[in-house]
Amino acid sequence: MFFDSASDLWRIGLIGxxxxxxxxxxxxxxxxxxLAxxxxxxxxxxxxxxxxxxxIVLSRDVSLSEGATALILLVCLQFAATWLSVRWPFLRAAIxxxxxxxxxxGELLTDALRGQRVTDNEVFQAIRSQGIGDLDAVAAVVLETDGTFSVIPQQQAGNRTALRDIDVSSARDGA
Incomplete structure (x- = not known):
């Protein structure tokens, strides 16, 4: 349908x-x-x-108060989960x-690639996107918790303290 009624449009506008x-x-x-x-x-x-x-905006079956409650609930649950995960490491690991x-x-860790379902071509793409053409010029490539790749060139690796939270055994066993 292209158009039902003006009242539907007004309702969507007001509720929106x-x-x-x-x-x-x-x-x-x-x-x-x-929203991080x-x-x-x-x-x-x-x-x-x-x-x-x-x-909330499109469904007549959901009232404004029900929708607001749902949004507030989701945000409160997110807040609680992140607050608790900062304080309790075992919960952080679960979440x-x-x-x-x-x-x-410069060496691909094939078990880690397989365990994370990442192809070597995806790693190469991440390296190239940083303007690096030689694998030997790369100290590390990390698959971050948000799914992005971090590429650390050898020239900028320093003492590698930024890699200290990465479990090296997970790189070997693919966990």
Missing amino acids: VLIYIVLITVLRVSGKRT KMNAFDLVVTVALGSTLAT KSTPTLLLRD
């Missing part, structure tokens, strides 16, 4: 503006971390917020993944 105000308010109160893209857990929450927002070393000193 009101729930947008609620969403912005809730996000401002909850802080920057709520630090890992897959954060991505799922962001997608859930977007899906919930769309449902969040760890970075994985995919290449060390």
Whole structure:
């Protein structure tokens, strides 16, 4: 259908503006971390917020108060999970993944690649995107918790303290 009624359009407009105000308010109160893209857990929450927002705006079956409650609940759950994971390492391990070393000193770590379902061509692409043409010029490539690749050139590797949170055994066994 192309057009049902003007009242439907007015309802969408009004609900859209009101729930947008609620969403912005809730996000401002909850802080920057709520929409951070630090890992897959954060991505799922962001997608859930977007899906919930769309449902609130477009569905006549969801009232504004029900929708606002759903948004607030998602943000509160995200806040609680991140707050608790900062304080309790065992919960952090359950919620969040760890970075994985995919290449060390120009050598691909094939078990880690296989374990993370990453091809060598994807690693090469990440290296090339940094303007590097020689694998020997790369100290490390890390698959970060948010799914991005970090490429560390040999010239900038220094004492490699930025790699200290990466479990080297995970690179060997693909975990």
